[in-house]
Amino acid sequence: MLRLRQLEALSAVITTGSISGAAKTLGISQPAMSRLIADLSKNFEFNLFNKRDGQLTPSQEIQLLYPDIERVLELMGNIQNTSAEINDRKAGHLKIACLPGFATSHLPKVVATFLKNRPEVTMTIEPDRPERILEWMAGEQYDIGITDGFSGHPSVERTEIDIRTVCVFPQGHALGQLKEITPTDLINEKLIHSRRDSVFFQSVSQAFQRAQIEFKSSIEVRQFTAACELVSNGLGVSILSELDASKYVNTGLEFRPFRPKIPHRLALLRPTLKRPSMISLEFMQLFHESLRQYQQ
Amino acid sequence: MLRLRQLEALSAVITTGSISGAAKTLGISQPAMSRLIADLSKNFEFNLFNKRDGQLTPSQEIQLLYPDIERVLELMGNIQNTSAEINDRKAGHLKIACLPGFATSHLPKVVATFLKNRPEVTMTIEPDRPERILEWMAGEQYDIGITDGFSGHPSVERTEIDIRTVCVFPQGHALGQLKEITPTDLINEKLIHSRRDSVFFQSVSQAFQRAQIEFKSSIEVRQFTAACELVSNGLGVSILSELDASKYVNTGLEFRPFRPKIPHRLALLRPTLKRPSMISLEFMQLFHESLRQYQQ
DNA sequence: TCAAAATATAACATTGTATTATATTATTGA
DNA sequence: TCAATAATATAATACAATGTTATATTTTGA
Numbered sequence: 001m002l003r004l005r006q007l008e009a010l011s012a013v014i015t016t017g018s019i020s021g022a023a024k025t026l027g028i029s030q031p032a033m034s035r036l037i038a039d040l041s042k043n044f045e046f047n048l049f050n051k052r053d054g055q056l057t058p059s060q061e062i063q064l065l066y067p068d069i070e071r072v073l074e075l076m077g078n079i080q081n082t083s084a085e086i087n088d089r090k091a092g093h094l095k096i097a098c099l100p101g102f103a104t105s106h107l108p109k110v111v112a113t114f115l116k117n118r119p120e121v122t123m124t125i126e127p128d129r130p131e132r133i134l135e136w137m138a139g140e141q142y143d144i145g146i147t148d149g150f151s152g153h154p155s156v157e158r159t160e161i162d163i164r165t166v167c168v169f170p171q172g173h174a175l176g177q178l179k180e181i182t183p184t185d186l187i188n189e190k191l192i193h194s195r196r197d198s199v200f201f202q203s204v205s206q207a208f209q210r211a212q213i214e215f216k217s218s219i220e221v222r223q224f225t226a227a228c229e230l231v232s233n234g235l236g237v238s239i240l241s242e243l244d245a246s247k248y249v250n251t252g253l254e255f256r257p258f259r260p261k262i263p264h265r266l267a268l269l270r271p272t273l274k275r276p277s278m279i280s281l282e283f284m285q286l287f288h289e290s291l292r293q294y295q296q
Numbered sequence: 297m298l299r300l301r302q303l304e305a306l307s308a309v310i311t312t313g314s315i316s317g318a319a320k321t322l323g324i325s326q327p328a329m330s331r332l333i334a335d336l337s338k339n340f341e342f343n344l345f346n347k348r349d350g351q352l353t354p355s356q357e358i359q360l361l362y363p364d365i366e367r368v369l370e371l372m373g374n375i376q377n378t379s380a381e382i383n384d385r386k387a388g389h390l391k392i393a394c395l396p397g398f399a400t401s402h403l404p405k406v407v408a409t410f411l412k413n414r415p416e417v418t419m420t421i422e423p424d425r426p427e428r429i430l431e432w433m434a435g436e437q438y439d440i441g442i443t444d445g446f447s448g449h450p451s452v453e454r455t456e457i458d459i460r461t462v463c464v465f466p467q468g469h470a471l472g473q474l475k476e477i478t479p480t481d482l483i484n485e486k487l488i489h490s491r492r493d494s495v496f497f498q499s500v501s502q503a504f505q506r507a508q509i510e511f512k513s514s515i516e517v518r519q520f521t522a523a524c525e526l527v528s529n530g531l532g533v534s535i536l537s538e539l540d541a542s543k544y545v546n547t548g549l550e551f552r553p554f555r556p557k558i559p560h561r562l563a564l565l566r567p568t569l570k571r572p573s574m575i576s577l578e579f580m581q582l583f584h585e586s587l588r589q590y591q592q
Numbered sequence: 593t594c595a596a597a598a599t600a601t602a603a604c605a606t607t608g609t610a611t612t613a614t615a616t617t618a619t620t621g622a
Numbered sequence: 623t624c625a626a627t628a629a630t631a632t633a634a635t636a637c638a639a640t641g642t643t644a645t646a647t648t649t650t651g652a
Contacts (some may be wrong), residue, residue, distance in 0.1 A: 002376050004300045005609075020629060032610050034631055039608090044379045050571050054619065054629085060439070060573045061382050064389055065375055072371045079364050080298050083340045086357050093360060143356070275346050277356045301640075316598060328641055330600060335639090350598085350650060 009036035091120035098146035103127035143280040145269035149199035162263030163241040166255040183211035190218035190236035305332035387416035394442035399423035439576040441565035445495035458559030459537040462551040479507035486514035486532035
């Protein structure tokens with residue numbers, strides 16, 4: 001049976017041109033090297049070297065095999081290195097499924113920070129609708145999912161993060177005078193809001209009911225970016241997470257905390273059964289930390 | 297230290313999906329396989345498999361390493377196979393330096409026969425002048441040299457082959473009446489011949505001297521192919537080896553043995569110091585045999 | 593829940609890989 | 623040419639890798 005150690009020995013002899021030199025480069029004794037080469041010679045039944053003025057040069061047969069032999073040794077080195085990098089959390093691949101809003105705003109910054117010290121890590125980021133994300137997580141297609149209004153699934157483990165809710169309005173609007181904004185303050189405002197079937201919309205709508213203020217729906221949008229664009233064009237005001245709102249500051253918008261406190265609940269997901277890789281745990285931690293400043 | 301056996305074990309577990317299945321495919325006991333995997337797991341400090349409904353599936357980290365691992369195993373197999381083929385004389389590479397005449401006429405047939413049963417053997421055939429061939433052989437650039445008029449060199453070993461000499465003339469020429477041709481028969485013929493400084497020319501010229509017949513030089517050529525072309529165009533007759541002449545039969549030429557017997561001496565060369573590969577010895581033998589029918 | 597299957601652990605044999613000590617073979621320079 | 627020296631091979635031996643069988647433990651599925 002051909003052994004890896006024999007090939008290492010062969011390679012060392014070819015590069016040094018002698019048994020004793022090869023022994024030195026591999027850091028073993030000369031007799032050990034002698035035997036490795038003798039064993040290999042028995043294995044390959046042809047002669048390995050020609051002796052020419054004191055130098056061992058590879059035989060034609062060995063020259064034929066040499067490229068493959070070197071490749072094997074190189075690949076073994078690669079495997080070792082990569083495994084070390086995986087343990088240093090510097091290599092690996094991460095598949096993240098998230099809401100489209102995240103893919104374009106908050107996530108890229110977190111990813112950039114994460115990859116800065118992990119040059120060998122690669123990532124896949126797939127933005128899609130919440131139902132699709134859930135499906136993918138349950139099917140273990142992705143390592144991490146980021147969504148909102150998640151109500152649980154047996155094969156998906158979640159970490160929930162409550163983000164502060166704010167009211168956004170165009171710069172210079174009268175609401176800017178207030179410290180906090182309640183439904184009562186919005187009595188004459190047109191509201192731009194997310195889908196009516198979303199958990200978050202229902203919480204907001206309840207708050208208005210309790211305050212006995214009519215919720216004046218103006219436009220229903222699917223993404224907070226659209227809402228912010230509309231608000232900055234003076235088409236109304238909106239109630240959304242501070243995380244989303246903060247991306248639109250400096251583009252003609254202002255925001256103030258909304259009262260009563262309604263959390264915008266994000267969910268960080270991972271498949272329950274699939275053992276998470278170290279980098280995926282690290283990423284989840286970093287992502288969680290990145291939201292701390294917006295957390296309720 | 298990462299061991300090859302561990303990678304074989306890993307690959308078997310990945311393909312079978314279980315430890316015991318992998319043990320079966322490698323033909324070892326289940327505890328042996330258990331230990332190989334445990335050792336590898338200790339080596340790679342991350343987890344190797346996820347268990348999912350009784351099946352072991354490779355972890356993300358292993359998936360990252362798997363292509364290289366498979367490649368290593370494949371290459372080891374290749375090396376084994378190729379070494380076996382070398383021993384069956386079915387693989388290798390042969391470098392042959394020869395006179396241009398050989399490269400275009402006799403050699404291709406021999407090469408074709410040789411390669412028929414040795415599909416993995418590759419060859420380099422380099423045609424050049426005799427001095428260059430000698431130089432290459434002495435410098436161990438080539439395995440085999442084929443030349444003529446070789447007078448010896450300390451680092452080149454030769455096998456000499458004497459080829460019968462014939463006189464070629466155009467079809468229908470009066471010489472066709474004779475069984476053998478002597479210098480006397482050529483008294484009125486114009487002669488097309490090789491270089492005056494060649495060993496062979498000097499032998500022929502001596503034969504004419506002894507017969508006291510003038511050698512009527514018409515054209516001096518460097519290659520027998522040129523001589524044959526000229527002869528078939530009626531520009532004279534020529535004296536050359538039967539080997540060369542036989543290639544030009546059926547193209548308007550005839551030949552008869554030339555007397556006195558003058559051998560056209562070919563030399564099969566190989567470097568003295570360089571240990572010959574098995575295929576080069578086999579090729580030399582086949583080449584020698586292929587000339588038997590023309591041998592004096 | 594319980595029997596069967598899969599896997600892990602223990603005790604031990606064999607072989608690969610190294611060691612040191614020593615013999616043999618090449619190389620080299622007076 | 624021959625002795626000194628370097629290179630390599632062989633022998634005796636230690637220890638780790640790799641296998642075995644026997645047995646315990648865990649998982650799986652009816």
